[in-house]
Amino acid sequence: MTSLPNHVSNLILSQRLRELKVEQKSLFYWQKNHHGDFEIVTDESLELDFKRNSYRLPEDLFCSAFLASELGEMLSVVSESNMLLAYGHVFNVPDTQIITPLGLQMCMRKPDIASKMLIFLLENRLLKN
Secondary structure (H helix, E strand, O other): OOOHHHHEOOHHHHHHHHHOOOOOOOOEEEEEOOOOOEEEEEHHHHHHHHHHHOOOOOHHHEEEOOEHHHHHHHHOOOOHHHHHHHHHHHHOOOOHHHOOHHHHHHHOOOHHHHHHHHHHHHHOOOOOO
16 A cells, blocks of 8 residues: 555645645645654644634644645646646656657656646746646
8 A cells, every 4th residue: 555645745845835825725734743743634634723723823834735636736727838848847858749648647647746847837937826
């Protein structure tokens, strides 16, 4: 069985997406625990923390841990040419003409790859958030 961290964006990429003002709405979140380590929690347990503590958690204590499907939804509005640019950047492939739509879809099944593509697009203002 594959562990949950393999199915969500890693902590560093998730924090960068938060810095880029990507809406923090996901089924899972990275949340800092009382030991100072980040762990993955569900949106329900994060919501319970909000209610239990009667305050809003500071942003440095949590960020969305996006599933590939959630990232794919965000990327679905990107033009094919910009997706190819992002792919070329992430994989350091100068000639993206060899990439097929099916190959691009296969990459989108990996949350860290989709996160890197989204970060590239946002940093280069090829996608508005």
